[in-house]
Amino acid sequence: MSAPSLVTPAAPAAAPIPAPPSVLDRLIAVVGDRNVIRDPADLRTYECDGLTSFRAAPSVVVLPASTEEVAAVVRIAVEAGMPIVPRGAGTGLSGGALPVPGCVLLGLSRMKRILEVDLDNGWIRVQPGVINLDVSKEISAAGYYYAPDPSSQSVCTIGGNVAENSGGAHCLKYGFTVNHVRGVRMVTAAGEVVDIGGPVLDPPGYDLLGVLVGSEGTLGIVTEVVLRILRKAEATRTFFATFPSTTEGGNCVSEIIGAGIIPAAIEMMDRLAIQAAVAATGVDWPDVGAALLMDVDGCTAEAEHTASLALGIARRTGALEVRVPKDEDERMLMWKGRKSAFGAMGRLAPNYIVQDGVIPRKDIARVLAEIARLSQERGLRVANVFHAGDGNLHPLVLYDAKVPGEEHAAEELGGEILRLCIRYGGSITGEHGVGADKAPYMAEMFSEADLDTMAKVRCAFDPGTTFNPTKVFPTPRLCGDRPGPYRPHATELAGLADRG
Amino acid sequence: MTATAASLEALAAARQERPATLAEATEALRRADQDRERVLFLGGGTELSLGAPPAGVEVVLGTERLERIVEHAPLDQIVTVEAGVRLSSLQGTLAASGQMLALDAPWAARATLGGLVATNAFGPLRTRYGSVRDLIIGISIVRADGTEARGGGKVVKNVAGFDLPKLMVGSLGTLGFISTVTFRLHPRPEASRTVLFRDLDADAVRRVVLVMRQAQLEPGAAAALVHEGGDDLGVRFDGRFELGVRFDGFEAGVRQQSMKLLDLATRQGWGAESLGAEVARAFWARHDDARESPAGFRAKLAAQPMDLERVANGAIGSLFAALEVPRCVCYPTLGLAFVAGEVRVPGQVAAAVNAARDAVPEGSVVVHAAPPEVRGAVDVWGPPPAALPLMRAVKDRLDPGRRLAPGRLVGGL
Numbered sequence: 032m033s034a035p036s037l038v039t040p041a042a043p044a045a046a047p048i049p050a051p052p053s054v055l056d057r058l059i060a061v062v063g064d065r066n067v068i069r070d071p072a073d074l075r076t077y078e079c080d081g082l083t084s085f086r087a088a089p090s091v092v093v094l095p096a097s098t099e100e101v102a103a104v105v106r107i108a109v110e111a112g113m114p115i116v117p118r119g120a121g122t123g124l125s126g127g128a129l130p131v132p133g134c135v136l137l138g139l140s141r142m143k144r145i146l147e148v149d150l151d152n153g154w155i156r157v158q159p160g161v162i163n164l165d166v167s168k169e170i171s172a173a174g175y176y177y178a179p180d181p182s183s184q185s186v187c188t189i190g191g192n193v194a195e196n197s198g199g200a201h202c203l204k205y206g207f208t209v210n211h212v213r214g215v216r217m218v219t220a221a222g223e224v225v226d227i228g229g230p231v232l233d234p235p236g237y238d239l240l241g242v243l244v245g246s247e248g249t250l251g252i253v254t255e256v257v258l259r260i261l262r263k264a265e266a267t268r269t270f271f272a273t274f275p276s277t278t279e280g281g282n283c284v285s286e287i288i289g290a291g292i293i294p295a296a297i298e299m300m301d302r303l304a305i306q307a308a309v310a311a312t313g314v315d316w317p318d319v320g321a322a323l324l325m326d327v328d329g330c331t332a333e334a335e336h337t338a339s340l341a342l343g344i345a346r347r348t349g350a351l352e353v354r355v356p357k358d359e360d361e362r363m364l365m366w367k368g369r370k371s372a373f374g375a376m377g378r379l380a381p382n383y384i385v386q387d388g389v390i391p392r393k394d395i396a397r398v399l400a401e402i403a404r405l406s407q408e409r410g411l412r413v414a415n416v417f418h419a420g421d422g423n424l425h426p427l428v429l430y431d432a433k434v435p436g437e438e439h440a441a442e443e444l445g446g447e448i449l450r451l452c453i454r455y456g457g458s459i460t461g462e463h464g465v466g467a468d469k470a471p472y473m474a475e476m477f478s479e480a481d482l483d484t485m486a487k488v489r490c491a492f493d494p495g496t497t498f499n500p501t502k503v504f505p506t507p508r509l510c511g512d513r514p515g516p517y518r519p520h521a522t523e524l525a526g527l528a529d530r531g
Numbered sequence: 532m533t534a535t536a537a538s539l540e541a542l543a544a545a546r547q548e549r550p551a552t553l554a555e556a557t558e559a560l561r562r563a564d565q566d567r568e569r570v571l572f573l574g575g576g577t578e579l580s581l582g583a584p585p586a587g588v589e590v591v592l593g594t595e596r597l598e599r600i601v602e603h604a605p606l607d608q609i610v611t612v613e614a615g616v617r618l619s620s621l622q623g624t625l626a627a628s629g630q631m632l633a634l635d636a637p638w639a640a641r642a643t644l645g646g647l648v649a650t651n652a653f654g655p656l657r658t659r660y661g662s663v664r665d666l667i668i669g670i671s672i673v674r675a676d677g678t679e680a681r682g683g684g685k686v687v688k689n690v691a692g693f694d695l696p697k698l699m700v701g702s703l704g705t706l707g708f709i710s711t712v713t714f715r716l717h718p719r720p721e722a723s724r725t726v727l728f729r730d731l732d733a734d735a736v737r738r739v740v741l742v743m744r745q746a747q748l749e750p751g752a753a754a755a756l757v758h759e760g761g762d763d764l765g766v767r768f769d770g771r772f773e774l775g776v777r778f779d780g781f782e783a784g785v786r787q788q789s790m791k792l793l794d795l796a797t798r799q800g801w802g803a804e805s806l807g808a809e810v811a812r813a814f815w816a817r818h819d820d821a822r823e824s825p826a827g828f829r830a831k832l833a834a835q836p837m838d839l840e841r842v843a844n845g846a847i848g849s850l851f852a853a854l855e856v857p858r859c860v861c862y863p864t865l866g867l868a869f870v871a872g873e874v875r876v877p878g879q880v881a882a883a884v885n886a887a888r889d890a891v892p893e894g895s896v897v898v899h900a901a902p903p904e905v906r907g908a909v910d911v912w913g914p915p916p917a918a919l920p921l922m923r924a925v926k927d928r929l930d931p932g933r934r935l936a937p938g939r940l941v942g943g944l
Contacts, residue, residue, distance in 0.1 A: 196690045262745075487929055
């Protein structure tokens with residue numbers, strides 16, 4: 032989900048640690064002078080991603096144009112002992128592209144070519160800087176599309192999607208990025224180029240792709256991606272239904288799923304979110320406790336059958352009103368209302384924090400009630416707009432950074448909501464990623480042994496922890512020369528290496 | 532399955548552990564770690580012959596007593612099972628709630644969920660629902676050093692941490708012991724109908740795939756079988772298939788889609804018919820026989836779907852010529868096929884495997900079952916993948932003593 036973030040940074044990041052001139056010279060030799068950004072004022076642009084409350088200046092930003100250039104840059108950085116932070120469009124909401132002080136920020140935005148399309152075999156090969164929506168645009172005339180559709184799809188890149196395993200409203204039926212990546216070309220921490228997977232299914236060996244997608248830039252730098260593409264569905268049917276409260280809305284969702292329907296998307300908004308969408312887009316939605324927006328698709332007969340089944344369920348579970356768009360324009364307006372709900376929060380409050388915890392679907396009503404209670408206790412408004420079909424919440428904690436203490440209170444409330452998700456057996460993130468933002472909560476969701484096992488996988492790919500250090504894991508981890516049972520590093524034991 | 536029987540015999544000398552609880556399984560692995568023993572994990576034994584025979588196994592850890600369904604949350608459409616739960620038994624339980632695990636892998640009465648994950652098994656439903664990696668959402672494992680660890684969770688949408696569940700898919704017990712697995716579930720379809728094309732050559736099968744996609748049809752399953760026929764010497768491959776396409780879902784959609792496909796078939800001049808329930812069952816039973824009946828040799832072929840003609844003539848044809856009572860199941864939308872049969876002259880079968888590999892250089896031909904004479908003549912995995920060094924690094928980190936099914940997977944992993 033992208034949103035023009037409204038969080039006002041409390042203070043700009045500290046001045047960048049300058050890169051050694053010899054390193055700069057070598058980088059310039061590889062990518063050219065204009066693609067090595069080192070002026071402190073220019074580096075500002077790269078201080079943060081979509082999570083603007085976290086800021087740090089990179090030492091240098093490098094914009095390579097090819098796999099070979101990426102490999103050369105990686106080798107230079109590794110030799111210089113500089114960490115590497117990859118970055119796509121910088122729309123991420125968890126600080127995955129947040130620079131580490133002293134790092135080389137590797138921007139992949141110049142690598143935006145679509146390399147090969149094979150409609151008959153159902154795949155497309157692209158560079159990582161290609162915009163998500165441009166993949167679908169390329170093949171739309173032929174009747175195909177690329178399924179994962181994060182709300183930021185008109186600006187976010189495929190490379191970033193691969194790093195974050197991005198989802199979107201339609202992943203309930205169609206899956207996440209990981210279900211649509213067939214292969215990658217990747218630069219390893221050793222600066223070598225390796226192909227993992229490809230157009231053909233089931234290559235022998237470990238499913239490294241499965242672990243690479245969603246690894247948030249910690250395992251390697253992806254420079255080409257083979258994506259699965261799908262034929263568009265014959266028909267899509269959409270409806271919008273309003274309810275007195277999210278309790279009835281939640282029941283409606285449960286019954287629809289229970290009836291054997293797999294909606295392409297089913298989204299819920301609470302009163303605040305509806306108000307924001309109305310203010311932002313002018314949709315004529317009433318002032319009610321909850322609204323559902325649902326897509327079903329498939330062959331015409333199936334889409335019509337499931338839509339009418341779902342409509343019946345909505346009425347039976349207490350819908351106040353059910354609307355069916357009369358044409359594609361009206362349908363697009365409904366979706367625009369939903370997708371703009373984030374940005375629209377600016378009309379309700381100067382600042383907000385968004386979380387994306389996940390809960391078991393059956394507990395939606397209970398968890399929303401608890402969030403409402405927390406919201407009242409802390410005196411902060413929380414708007415809810417979420418992917419109801421898969422229990423992926425997007426609570427938006429509204430606050431005013433100019434009121435002393437309110438930002439801190441909002442962060443605390445956001446954290447309480449994440450703990451609520453963990454307590455209900457869910458997850459701290461459904462699609463935004465852990466990044467820098469939620470790394471501290473990883474230790475609450477996973478045991479030390481779980482994290483240690485993940486760290487072993489990371490060490491297998493990147494024994495020097497060159498790629499995106501300080502992300503995902505709650506405490507810094509060193510790999511050690513020899514693989515072996517996990518032993519805490521001396522700095523960890525001494526409490527020196529705790530996250531700051 | 533002669534190859535399986537042989538492998539089982541070889542393993543009989545190893546110490547057999549049959550833990551009744553997950554705690555006992557962990558304890559058994561800790562003991563093996565202390566004693567530096569090499570361990571093989573055993574589920575239903577349906578794919579025991581897959582991969583190179585692991586070297587010097589001292590302990591066989593069987594999951595047959597780990598058969599508890601830990602949690603089935605119908606409203607959340609998820610289930611968590613212990614590794615030893617049998618596929619058909621799980622499906623029986625889920626059916627009572629109108630749900631299913633969208634995995635129709637072979638030997639369902641014997642195959643265990645842990646084994647299905649470890650071997651990345653699949654069936655025709657993969658056409659629509661994808662493979663194990665698309666269904667698994669959580670896992671708990673016991674590492675070689677006896678450490679219990681977990682990845683993923685029990686909600687379908689979850690990007691917290693590395694996706695350990697997917698890493699374990701197809702790892703053949705070389706990275707850790709799978710103790711429990713959590714899957715997402717799907718509703719059981721209200722209706723199903725199979726459209727059968729009785730006689731198509733490979734190019735026509737390929738074109739049916741394209742025509743269906745162009746017409747926005749969404750089959751739940753599609754499988755092609757090589758025509759029965761031939762003489763006393765066995766089945767001859769004449770390049771022709773019968774193709775079954777099944778639509779699953781609500782009755783209205785199933786009816787519309789099967790009618791549309793029949794209509795398209797008529798227009799293209801392909802003979803096709805919509806099967807009654809009884810005849811449809813017979814077709815899918817033939818499919819099950821072709822993939823499950825005992826065979827001395829079995830191989831899996833993977834290529835791009837549009838290369839089917841090359842796969843048929845170059846790969847399936849070569850293997851059919853070398854095998855006795857050969858049979859083949861092909862999943863044309865996926866580009867995957869299995870060929871099985873009995874070995875008469877091992878050298879000929881080995882040569883046919885090599886010929887099949889030459890026919891699909893960008894794909895793979897993996898020998899799932901074969902007598903030692905064939906295994907001696909060809910690498911069962913074929914050429915190692917480009918990412919083998921990374922795979923080795925993962926193995927080294929998770930099983931530094933190389934004690935879990937050592938050497939079973941590609942490239943000696």
